[in-house]
Amino acid sequence: MENTFRLSDNALGMQASEIRELMKLASKPGIIAFGGGSPDGLRFPFAEVADIEKDWSEAKKRAAFQYGATNGYPPLLEHLRKRMEAYGIDMTDQSIITTTGAQQGIYLMAKALINPGDTIIVESPTFIGALASFKSLRANFEWAPLDSDGISIDATETILKRLAKENRLPKFIYTIPNFQNPSGITLSQAKRKALLELAIKYNVPILEDDPYGELYFEGTAADYKSIKSLPGAKDMVIYLNTFSKILSPGMRLGWITGPSKIIGQIEIAKQSVDACTSSYTQVIASDYLEKGYVNGYVDKMREVYHSKCSMMMLALEKYMPKEVSWSKPTGGFFVWITLPKNIGSKALFTAALKRNVAFVTGSPFTEEGKGDGYARIAFSNCSLEDIEKGVKLLGEAMQEVAAGK
């Protein structure tokens, strides 16, 4: 029976992501969870969703329980279109499709564009889930480093020039402009413009992944305006977003905004992948936008995450050894830690786990062999008390590792 199931080349090349395996270790009760990128689990809009469902008409119930169109629940698509326009995105010749989480949005875009061996420009470091999607389609990566104000434009142009010369331009550039996962870094507005100019010059589209954009706690919305909303971006940029951080990740609900032609292709791909996104959670999300509950929740969570991030900054100042540095996010969930040479993040993980603290090691976010000097810590789903306690314990774990195992 050994050979009954003969795996595809894709499957043979895919391994369980390190983050998930580590997270299994790190899911024991009582742990301080700096690991997963989960929203605050105590403050979801429980009451608002209960109100929404209580008010459902017979027609809405029927829509929620039945199959829906592959591109999405029409009233939700309409609300999202208005929301995109409110974000300053020109929706002429643009369409929206809802997806089973933004993860599916990433996968479907890649499925529509990637042949095995095709190249994608990604940030270094970048989101593990996107790398997993791209790897499962056997893409190659070109890694563009992040500066403190986002992706290096010079490095990106150097890559594009080389690939153009080799006649193998990338299928797209994947970027997370706001409070990037894992680095917490934000792409400056000036560099957004420069990146778009590069994309236009080389005719290479941008896949703009913006799950955290609304969760800024310094500056104003203008500082985080999407690349998609810039002049000239309309036909160059696919914009991904999700309800995971503005409602609930358990709903598995994201959306893609892009030129109608490519969204049509994504709709076809989605037919073969899961037929349609949950009608049930789409009807909830549609009412959630319609009733304006989203604004109250997002306003509240900006404050919540701001205080958590502030506490983490204080704790890092207090407890980190001098040789450690970290990013200073102005929104989102994550802080990226640069470790001194004598502390590897895998060794640190083991030492931290003994103290009941979990985080994510740097390696899965980067090119192979380049990430062990880094760690991602998330403040989003920890209490203020645990943040201080956890960072203190992390400091102790570092001392143990530095002292030489």
Next chain:
Amino acid sequence: MENTFRLSDNALGMQASEIRELMKLASKPGIIAFGGGSPDGLRFPFAEVADIEKDWSEAKKRAAFQYGATNGYPPLLEHLRKRMEAYGIDMTDQSIITTTGAQQGIYLMAKALINPGDTIIVESPTFIGALASFKSLRANFEWAPLDSDGISIDATETILKRLAKENRLPKFIYTIPNFQNPSGITLSQAKRKALLELAIKYNVPILEDDPYGELYFEGTAADYKSIKSLPGAKDMVIYLNTFSKILSPGMRLGWITGPSKIIGQIEIAKQSVDACTSSYTQVIASDYLEKGYVNGYVDKMREVYHSKCSMMMLALEKYMPKEVSWSKPTGGFFVWITLPKNIGSKALFTAALKRNVAFVTGSPFTEEGKGDGYARIAFSNCSLEDIEKGVKLLGEAMQEVAAGK
């Protein structure tokens, strides 16, 4: 800008499925919808789901709104395991993973096993959604015809023999044993055994897709026992099922049961595709099983679908021209109509649509060029009155087409 988005070979090969394009035409209000395979839209367990959510503890709410494990919500997995055992399936060394609908189950299995050019044995005709998944991975098909008691064993063995000789055995055999979509045909218990023996002999696994198995309205559960529950099937059969017909398709919730090793591979594939299935709908489904609501709903729907099918049989007897024949389902949603030579199903579709009746033409369910003599009509989501009226109008449409356009 024309070439900004350069499609993958997969995407270039994928077209909008005919059924969905036709269904767009056929979604005008007031239409008699024999087309889509939708459950009865007026009789979903609305009150039961409302009761379930009303009773949620804080812990359940938090689980419902948060990210979950890729393989599924643990209490739901436990209920499903018990359910599989109650179906007579030996769960030793077997695992379950929940999926975003059974459509995703099909896709993930194929993604784990199929390289471009690999072969799958499928029934002729078979489920359009499965064909779309397989095509999107560039699989080739060998078509095994259906007899009135299910897939032809002789034809399947002939195909296997030939492929073995050519050293290109199929990656799996895809079958829908109960009230098959689109034919309504059920695979006899004797032939299930024979099919499994063939699978063992050639060491080719079976992908058993069983969305309708509980919805029998003649005979007893023993007549519809899954291939997966037969002795010797444990390591040869992957079993797919869904909540779409026993709860709601809007929840997008299916599950796969199979050898733990291959389910582990599917879990890895799912990480890259949508990270996890909706926690929200999984918590609902878990309680729906736990509270036993499923039994009341399934019992009720067996009667509902039975009366609808009976009405359709009466109407077909009454209104179909003599040269037309059709399958006699003992469960499920579908009747498969064999048209006379002078009536093509595309021409019939146009004539029927003028009369406000929709169905699905035969072609998308079969090998190219082989399906136009057939039509699928679904009785599941029409009133008894509309079933009679719709079949009558379909008879008139046939007369118009036969009379020569």
